[in-house]
Amino acid sequence: MQNRGSLGARLRYAFDKSMAGGSVALIGWLAIISLIVIMIAAAFLAVTGIAPEGGEPVGFIEGAWESLMRTMDAGTMGGDMGWSFRGVSLFVTIAGIFVFSALIGVLSSGLDNKLDELRKGRSHVLERDHTIILNWSPSIFDVISELVIANKSRRRPYIVILAGKDKVEMEDEIADKVADLANTKIICRNGDPTDLYDLGIVNPQTSRSVIVLSPETEDPDSQVIKSVLAIVHDPNRRKEPYQIAAEIRDARNAEVARIVGGNEVQLVLADELISRIVVHSSRQAGLSAVYSELLDFDGCEIYTLEQPGLTGKSFAAGVMGYETCTLIGVQDTAGKVHLNPHPARVFAAGEKAIIIAEDDAAVRMSEQEIRLTREAVRPPQSRTAGAERTLILGWNRRGPIIAAELSRYVAPGSLLTIAADTPDIAADVADIERANDNLAIELKQIDTSDRRQLDALEVPGYDHVLVLGYSDHMGAQSADTRTLVVLLQLRKIADAAGRHISVVSEMIDVRNRDLAEVTRADDFVVSNKLVSLMLAQASENASMSAIFDELLDEEGSEIYMRPMTDYIDITEPVNFYTICLSALKRGEIAIGYRRQRAGTADPRDLAGVVVNPKKTEKIAYDAADRIIVLARD
Structure with missing residues (x-):
């Protein structure tokens, strides 16, 4: 038979186990000790009949109350009379001093431990419809700034960050580098974004969208892919599809990421995105301002919306049907994006319009009569490219x-x-x-x-x-x-x-x-x-990655800046409807212009670029001004 030790050893073992329970167990033991002291004192007073000098003997209940008061406050016995009663009160008071001193120490230690636990950022998030950002990188501050702008129209928006970084450090850096959070609240949690348990802390099942940043590690793409895998293939995942925007540096890893994430992930190929914009901008000065305008939330954005009024109409009619918005493409019923389709292409039922607008609430077809200056439209001219x-x-x-x-x-x-x-x-x-x-x-x-x-x-x-x-x-x-x-x-x-x-x-x-x-x-x-802008947009628009893939692809339609004089006669002011007509005759879409005139107002520092101008406003253009078009060559 196994030796279980003596009774004393077993009692000590049981006591040690109870003490290992933490602050709650310690408070429980102190309460038991206090109760024992009070009961002993009350019983002693009731049995012996000891009472304050000149007073009536007390019963058990009254004795327990008197003992409790002296246990909690040493000053209570200051008015006691009679040495016998004083002796009992002194015993109870001294016991109370030790018990309550220990209790204060336990509570203080427990509070410190709880604060340390909160500082570690390991408590579970119970928010709903929040945006999750996984990993920490220099891009995170721009991502947060853009999401703050996008969240201004929402009620109680939250951004939850999970990264292998100290919670307080994350909060301090965000406070230093993001000037205004407006109505958005930031919640930081410490953990491994590739670990299923740690991902559960930020509650992805109820999230609005997830942004996976490329971490500052030796193999960032593998970390991103593993995080996407953990979200999408979590055994306890939700039934509804996630909206995930993930940053991938090396395009060779994109195929694996798409296999892992399926239709739930939009990939932002960081190096390819930057490289293509650098090349396009080098060939057309000011083009990066156009991309910035389309990507940030503080101006015009790209929306993919159902527009029943376009059903049965040609694409050219749709382009001319908006005064304060710019129609640039179609998303068919299979979800495929077609930028700058043939002008005669007819919208089918269920297809969505891809539109540039200041806000989705501003997207509506114009009912005004279109006024054109047809004589200002110039015929298309051939271009020849030489060696560079x-x-x-x-x-x-x-x-x-x-x-x-x-x-x-x-x-x-x-x-x-x-x-x-x-x-x-x-x-x-x-x-x-x-x-x-x-x-x-x-x-x-x-x-x-x-x-x-x-x-x-x-x-x-x-x-x-x-x-x-x-x-x-x-x-x-x-x-x-x-x-x-x-x-x-x-x-x-x-x-x-x-x-x-x-x-x-x-x-x-x-x-x-x-x-x-x-x-x-x-x-x-x-x-x-x-x-950062691309990731923030992709988290809000499930088609954004596909739209920019075609915008930056040589085989698709791309953004060009061309001389205004190639499209219109600039001797008289014309409205943008006339410029749109001239572009359509070339199979192109006019989306804006760039003015070179010194002193032209440019409050957003976009190098004179204006995207999605009001089409009815007449403007006198200079020979140096350029039109921004979406074209195939």
Whole structure:
């Protein structure tokens, strides 16, 4: 028979187990001790008949009450008379001092432990219709800022963040870097976004949408894919589909992510998105402002809405049917996106319209008569593209994607010169040369911040100059500082040559863009900002990823900025309906314009870009002004 120990050992073991129960168990033991002392004192007073001097003997109940008062407050016995009664009161009071001192210590310790537990951010979230952000990265502040704007029309909106970072640190950083949260509340929780239990803390089953950021780790894509897998294939998941926007850096991992997430995930291929916008902006100055306008919530946005009034009408009629909105495409009943379809295409029942508007509540067809200045419409003109010379200064992991994207647009015989001093650039350039047969590649391994070495490149002889940040080998601030130095050198070179150099620069941190304005570059593409805007939009619009895939695809319809004089006669003011008509005759959609006139009001710092203008307003355009169109070439 197994030896269970003596009775005393078993009692001590039982006592130890009860004490391990924490603050509640300690409070229970102190209450039992207090009760025993009170009962003993009350029974002793009742049996012995001891009473205060000159007073009546007390019974058990009255004795228990007197003992309780003296246990709780030592000052109560100050008025006791009679040494016998004083002795009993002293015994009870001393016992009470020890018990209540211990109780205060236990409560204080328990409160501290509870605060520590709350500080760890491990309590469960019970909100509904909230937006969840998984992982922590520099993009998170821009994502939160955009969601705050989107949430202004909602009642009690919440953003819940789950990341492997201290809860208080997250809250402090958000308070420092997000100036105004408006009506949005932020809840931070500490945990592993790839762990099923930790994901349960933020309650994804009742969420509105989920944003999965790319973490600052060695293999961020695998972390993102695992998080999506944990949400979608959770055994306790909800029946309704999730709306997940996930950031993927390497396009080679996109197929796996789509297999894991299915129709519930929209992928934002960060490096491809940035690279394509850099290339497009380098060929058309100011284009990044158009993308920013379409992506942020503080202006015009892209909506996918059912418009029964369009059923049976041609796409061209739909384009001309809105005064304060811009129809740019159709989402068919299978969910496929068609941007800039044939003008004669007829809307079928159940199809949705893809529309640019300031707000979804503002989307309505115009009932006013359309007034056109048909004589101002100019006929289409043919364009021929010649060979181009492009210079890239600086290098990072997006460089090969940018080179590949460039080769798709330039004419044969074009030249790309890559000048940088990163360790692996020679291998990257060799890979680019093997994969490209349309663009001659030239490598110059130089210090791009050195003026003498830049002069040797003869920069003014290039049609386009792209400045990339050294973000693979430097922190964001250091990389942007190096970029600023290069831009300042280019400004001096342009001044010395007495000519304009077309420069587009990649910035990592949006806060450095204002500093870069002094360099007079044509355009700035802010990497983190654009990715953040895209993720925020994708969390609100389930079709946004597909829309931008076509916008940035060479085979789809893309955004171009072309001379206004190619479309209309600018000798007299015309309304935007007339410009829309001229674009439709070319199989294009006019979505806005860019005014170059000095002094033109530009409160949102969009380089003179206006997207989705009111179509009835007549404007006198200059020869330098450009029309923004959605076209296939």
